[in-house]
Amino acid sequence: MRPSQALRLWQQVLLSQVRENEPDLTMRQTAILLTIYLDPPPHTVRGLAARLNVTKPVITRALDTMGALKLVSRHRDELDKRNVLIRRTVEGALFVERFGDGIVAKAHELPI
Amino acid sequence: MRPSQALRLWQQVLLSQVRENEPDLTMRQTAILLTIYLDPPPHTVRGLAARLNVTKPVITRALDTMGALKLVSRHRDELDKRNVLIRRTVEGALFVERFGDGIVAKAHELPI
DNA sequence: GCAAATTGTTTCGCTTCCGTTTCAGTCCGC
DNA sequence: GCGGACTGAAACGGAAGCGAAACAATTTGC
Numbered sequence: 001m002r003p004s005q006a007l008r009l010w011q012q013v014l015l016s017q018v019r020e021n022e023p024d025l026t027m028r029q030t031a032i033l034l035t036i037y038l039d040p041p042p043h044t045v046r047g048l049a050a051r052l053n054v055t056k057p058v059i060t061r062a063l064d065t066m067g068a069l070k071l072v073s074r075h076r077d078e079l080d081k082r083n084v085l086i087r088r089t090v091e092g093a094l095f096v097e098r099f100g101d102g103i104v105a106k107a108h109e110l111p112i
Numbered sequence: 113m114r115p116s117q118a119l120r121l122w123q124q125v126l127l128s129q130v131r132e133n134e135p136d137l138t139m140r141q142t143a144i145l146l147t148i149y150l151d152p153p154p155h156t157v158r159g160l161a162a163r164l165n166v167t168k169p170v171i172t173r174a175l176d177t178m179g180a181l182k183l184v185s186r187h188r189d190e191l192d193k194r195n196v197l198i199r200r201t202v203e204g205a206l207f208v209e210r211f212g213d214g215i216v217a218k219a220h221e222l223p224i
Numbered sequence: 225g226c227a228a229a230t231t232g233t234t235t236c237g238c239t240t241c242c243g244t245t246t247c248a249g250t251c252c253g254c
Numbered sequence: 255g256c257g258g259a260c261t262g263a264a265a266c267g268g269a270a271g272c273g274a275a276a277c278a279a280t281t282t283g284c
């Protein structure tokens with residue numbers, strides 16, 4: 001893949017996301033969402049903050065927003081009640097799946 | 113490209129963007145930026161709003177933000193002074209180039 | 225020449241995000 | 255037990271985003 005193709009792909013995917021009024025997540029939120037859905041659980045606020053090199057409140061707020069959108073859910077860890085475990089949801093899985101399919105579709109439409 | 117690969121690529125690119133404290137643009141802003149740098153000029157507020165299916169103030173505000181970051185610049189059209197022409201900048205070109213290279217690099221690191 | 229249309233910006237009230245700091249709840253070593 | 259360490263959330267002031275509507279500046283049509 002050449003940089004010009006990569007940029008064009010990125011543009012096309014973003015354009016379709018924006019145009020179709022998908023939830024307007026920030027770059028950070030999207031990074032968090034994909035990490036939750038691609039990296040193996042368990043996911044904690046602290047772990048995500050470390051993985052993204054951001055502060056914990058950033059994760060907390062992102063989870064608030066994505067929780068309201070039903071893209072993720074929070075559950076208190078029963079073994080260590082200080083922890084909050086972030087879990088995937090059906091809606092979130094569908095959203096991520098749709099997103100991945102969108103990328104592949106746009107990649108196929110690209111000129112060579 | 114399979115959806116799982118596409119998602120993994122997207123995650124890796126977003127993670128590096130977030131971690132390296134690159135300008136935290138929204139999805140809309142990124143879509144606007146890439147459109148300015150990939151689609152042929154001239155670019156106007158109205159044209160970008162139509163291309164992204166958003167309102168004009170969205171474009172105006174995004175240009176304010178990205179203008180402050182020196183990623184784009186605005187110039188009044190001398191032929192039709194109602195228009196504002198959006199132009200590329202050296203900083204913006206470097207940013208976009210770096211972004212494209214980043215995608216390619218992450219693509220190469222991906223498992224098959 | 226002048227009303228109507230077009231373009232981009234501004235304003236309004238509201239929501240969301242930011243970094244920093246502080247707080248409440250929980251666990252652990254002693 | 256109990257003080258210190260740890261985890262996630264809440265509070266705070268400030269910045270920036272949103273949609274809708276109103277706005278100046280400019281061009282166009284008659």
